[in-house]
Amino acid sequence: MRSIEDLLEELPFTKALSPEHRALIASCGQNRAFRAGEYVFRTGEPADWFFLIRKGRVALEVYGPTRGALTVETVGEGDVLGWSWLFEPYVYSFDARVVRDTRVIAFDGACLRGKADADHELGYQLMRGMARVFTDRLEATRMQLLDVYGDHASS
Amino acid sequence: MPAAEPDSCALTPRAATVRRVWQETHDSWSLELEDPGAPGASPGQFNMLYAFGVGEIPISFSGDLAEITRPVHTVRAVGAVSRALCALTPGSSLGVRGPFGAGWPLEAARGGDLVALAGGIGLAPLRPLLYAALAQREAFRRVVLLYGARAPEELLYPAELDAWRADHELEVFVTVDAATSNWHGDVGVVTNLISKANLDPDTLTAYTCGPEIMMTFCARRLVAAGVPESSVHVSLERNMKCAVGWCGRCQLGSQFVCRDGPVLPFAQAAPLMAVREL
Amino acid sequence: MQATAPSVRMERSDFPRLFEALQAAGYAVFGPTLRDEAIVYAELEGADQLPAGWTDEQGPGHYRMRRRGDDKLFGYAVGPHSWKQLLHPPEQRVWRAERDANGRIQFVPEALAAPPRAFLGVRACELAAIRVQDRVLREGALADGGYAARRAAAFLVAVECSDPAATCFCTSTGTGPGVEAECDLVLTEVCEADEHYFLVAAGSERGRDVAAQLPLREASADERAAGRAVVAGAAARITRQLPQAGLPEALAQALEHPRWDDVAERCLTCGNCTLVCPTCFCTTVEDTSDVSGAVAERWRRWDTCFSLDFSHLHGGSVRASNRSRYRQWLTHKLSTWHEQFGSSGCVGCGRCIAWCPVGIDITEEAAALRQEPGHAQH
Numbered sequence: 001m002r003s004i005e006d007l008l009e010e011l012p013f014t015k016a017l018s019p020e021h022r023a024l025i026a027s028c029g030q031n032r033a034f035r036a037g038e039y040v041f042r043t044g045e046p047a048d049w050f051f052l053i054r055k056g057r058v059a060l061e062v063y064g065p066t067r068g069a070l071t072v073e074t075v076g077e078g079d080v081l082g083w084s085w086l087f088e089p090y091v092y093s094f095d096a097r098v099v100r101d102t103r104v105i106a107f108d109g110a111c112l113r114g115k116a117d118a119d120h121e122l123g124y125q126l127m128r129g130m131a132r133v134f135t136d137r138l139e140a141t142r143m144q145l146l147d148v149y150g151d152h153a154s155s
Numbered sequence: 156m157p158a159a160e161p162d163s164c165a166l167t168p169r170a171a172t173v174r175r176v177w178q179e180t181h182d183s184w185s186l187e188l189e190d191p192g193a194p195g196a197s198p199g200q201f202n203m204l205y206a207f208g209v210g211e212i213p214i215s216f217s218g219d220l221a222e223i224t225r226p227v228h229t230v231r232a233v234g235a236v237s238r239a240l241c242a243l244t245p246g247s248s249l250g251v252r253g254p255f256g257a258g259w260p261l262e263a264a265r266g267g268d269l270v271a272l273a274g275g276i277g278l279a280p281l282r283p284l285l286y287a288a289l290a291q292r293e294a295f296r297r298v299v300l301l302y303g304a305r306a307p308e309e310l311l312y313p314a315e316l317d318a319w320r321a322d323h324e325l326e327v328f329v330t331v332d333a334a335t336s337n338w339h340g341d342v343g344v345v346t347n348l349i350s351k352a353n354l355d356p357d358t359l360t361a362y363t364c365g366p367e368i369m370m371t372f373c374a375r376r377l378v379a380a381g382v383p384e385s386s387v388h389v390s391l392e393r394n395m396k397c398a399v400g401w402c403g404r405c406q407l408g409s410q411f412v413c414r415d416g417p418v419l420p421f422a423q424a425a426p427l428m429a430v431r432e433l
Numbered sequence: 434m435q436a437t438a439p440s441v442r443m444e445r446s447d448f449p450r451l452f453e454a455l456q457a458a459g460y461a462v463f464g465p466t467l468r469d470e471a472i473v474y475a476e477l478e479g480a481d482q483l484p485a486g487w488t489d490e491q492g493p494g495h496y497r498m499r500r501r502g503d504d505k506l507f508g509y510a511v512g513p514h515s516w517k518q519l520l521h522p523p524e525q526r527v528w529r530a531e532r533d534a535n536g537r538i539q540f541v542p543e544a545l546a547a548p549p550r551a552f553l554g555v556r557a558c559e560l561a562a563i564r565v566q567d568r569v570l571r572e573g574a575l576a577d578g579g580y581a582a583r584r585a586a587a588f589l590v591a592v593e594c595s596d597p598a599a600t601c602f603c604t605s606t607g608t609g610p611g612v613e614a615e616c617d618l619v620l621t622e623v624c625e626a627d628e629h630y631f632l633v634a635a636g637s638e639r640g641r642d643v644a645a646q647l648p649l650r651e652a653s654a655d656e657r658a659a660g661r662a663v664v665a666g667a668a669a670r671i672t673r674q675l676p677q678a679g680l681p682e683a684l685a686q687a688l689e690h691p692r693w694d695d696v697a698e699r700c701l702t703c704g705n706c707t708l709v710c711p712t713c714f715c716t717t718v719e720d721t722s723d724v725s726g727a728v729a730e731r732w733r734r735w736d737t738c739f740s741l742d743f744s745h746l747h748g749g750s751v752r753a754s755n756r757s758r759y760r761q762w763l764t765h766k767l768s769t770w771h772e773q774f775g776s777s778g779c780v781g782c783g784r785c786i787a788w789c790p791v792g793i794d795i796t797e798e799a800a801a802l803r804q805e806p807g808h809a810q811h
Contacts, residue, residue: 044375044429063431064368066748089379093372145333165575167528167542207532208722208729233747248538250530394745396718399575402736403715404743406761409769414574430688432757 056102168250199258205250274365303345493792600783
């Protein structure tokens with residue numbers, strides 16, 4: 001049975017942290033597993049957790065009454081899930097539905113925030129890591145928005 | 156103990172005439188009616204409009220309700236009845252029942268900022284609210300419209316938006332989801348406009364109308380910024396046939412959207428909107 | 434006002450006199466009769482059309498007629514019909530419209546027509562169901578004039594239950610088997626080896642007028658006790674229970690309970706339950722026109738929340754899944770109805786259980802939904 005620290009050594013988001021920082025955040029983490037069809041979190045729920053996906057696939061969904069559930073993105077092995085723990089009001093904005101049986105390391109958001117407040121170097125590294133995730137996702141989202149495969153005759 | 160109001164007034168349309176029809180966007184038209192039998196209505200309410208032999212649908216008032224015998228309705232032609240209504244010519248007859256529904260609580264904004272957030276055709280049910288606010292402009296501090304549409308050509312009432320901007324009574328912020336370089340305005344989702352408008356969460360009342368996903372994101376963004384859920388009002392849409400709470404179709408939880416809504420405070424609507432397929 | 438305790442009796446052989454008295458007072462009599470292997474409500478000419486000597490055997494998805502050993506006139510529970518088909522008819526014209534050569538439209542609302550009718554054989558649960566529909570259609574902000582007229586023109590002859598079905602659960606919903614609600618006449622059938630009579634009580638002025646035409650004599654203390662025993666016996670034979678305490682709140686908290694997935698696998702969304710339910714009131718509207726395009730009509734018809742069309746908006750139906758439609762029906766009936774109309778929508782008649790082709794049992798589903806998810810059911 002490998003420790004959380006060992007697992008963090010392999011995951012892309014935490015690989016680049018120093019061993020001391022990994023140890024610090026490992027104490028906020030725990031292993032969790034979800035079955036396909038379950039929800040990791042739902043829109044509007046308190047965003048108490050931050051997840052690193054070890055294995056599996058999760059779909060981020062928005063629901064509309066006649067359109068049903070729309071998947072805006074899927075995340076999988078090595079990806080970050082849930083960033084609403086970073087900023088108030090700490091509420092999830094999407095539904096996270098498990099597509100394939102998934103294993104994660106779940107970090108207690110308040111614990112992480114506490115560690116980051118106490119150790120600003122750790123805080124800076126976490127923010128850098130999150131910022132990288134955001135810029136990648138933003139670029140991807142913009143491309144999705146362009147509807148590049150659609151039939152766009154010039155007007 | 157029967158109620159005072161005879162139901163035949165509520166279930167049987169009165170005949171009205173089309174005065175003018177004009178196209179707004181590629182799939183929406185506005186109709187100005189001559190409806191001498193119209194009782195007074197308030198912003199956010201709707202009429203049931205009947206196209207002879209085709210059917211009847213709920214359409215919000217979208218004009219100035221001071222002119223109640225000359226109501227304006229903006230209709231999106233997406234089904235048999237709406238297409239039939241949009242195809243009516245001046246002088247045609249149609250059936251009107253109404254007004255129905257709980258409208259926008261304008262009084263709630265008195266003394267503070269009135270903020271309307273419109274998405275797409277959602278501007279139509281909000282326009283009467285803006286007219287009513289402008290008619291007693293001194294009752295409010297800021298009157299702000301945040302309006303988002305899919306593309307520039309989908310914007311409703313563009314000339315009016317310019318006119319409002321020009322006379323400074325109403326602050327207008329417009330954005331579109333995507334545009335070509337011919338568009339010099341903002342591009343981005345309507346929630347971006349919330350921070351752009353520099354709103355004071357403590358003194359504003361917000362009224363939002365548009366696709367449900369858009370209203371939910373706007374409302375949650377406002378709440379995250381410190382606006383109480385009870386100060387945000389949404390306008391919901393459900394299948395309606397009778398518009399008086401008898402056919403049962405418009406229920407959302409315990410609420411009859413035709414009668415308890417379509418306008419509901421977000422504090423009440425949020426838990427209902429959060430349950431899928433409720 | 435409530436019916437006074439029955440203190441007079443009428444012989445079973447004099448039952449035709451009740452028909453005569455009602456007809457003489459101008460009422461067309463509607464009551465139970467055996468047709469197509471079920472006890473249904475139809476217009477009756479005389480007492481010989483009553484289902485004497487028949488009873489019903491009911492269970493989940495099961496309804497059979499069985500011959501009784503005796504000759505009771507009302508020795509059954511309830512059939513697929515309810516009185517809503519007369520008070521809130523399956524189809525009604527709402528208005529008619531004509532368009533003249535100049536295109537001008539004239540709308541003519543349907544005139545209210547409510548011929549006087551006597552409903553014979555109204556069960557306690559059915560009286561409760563009528564009261565439930567009163568609150569929906571007559572006592573809201575807007576009154577359905579047609580319903581109110583038909584309701585006022587209905588003379589209610591209640592008959593207390595002696596033979597509940599296995600599907601009945603009126604004792605849970607507090608709606609029977611004894612009649613306590615407002616009606617015009619209440620009858621209790623006492624059928625013993627050597628005697629067969631009805632205890633009669635009037636609950637209104639017009640009830641008293643009709644009773645005055647009947648051959649009645651004072652009932653003895655024993656006879657009155659026999660009447661009470663009929664009802665007590667019926668109550669004792671009811672086996673089904675609907676959990677009551679805190680049910681509306683529990684269901685409101687259970688909107689994502691896994692049980693909904695379970696029932697969704699069984700439910701066909703056929704809507705039979707809504708057809709037979711005496712309190713379901715939902716309708717649709719059908720706009721028609723003739724070939725010339727000069728005449729149009731609007732009809733109001735029974736509809737069911739189980740249809741996809743019921744929640745249709747441009748783009749799709751809000752309740753697309755079976756799961757959501759069954760949930761809507763059950764949570765409306767047992768939970769949100771309270772907030773809307775101040776009572777439960779369910780009167781414990783059990784019709785939905787018997788007439789569900791797959792035998793879904795509302796009492797079983799409600800009990801399962803009250804349990805924390807993960808507790809073994811069945």
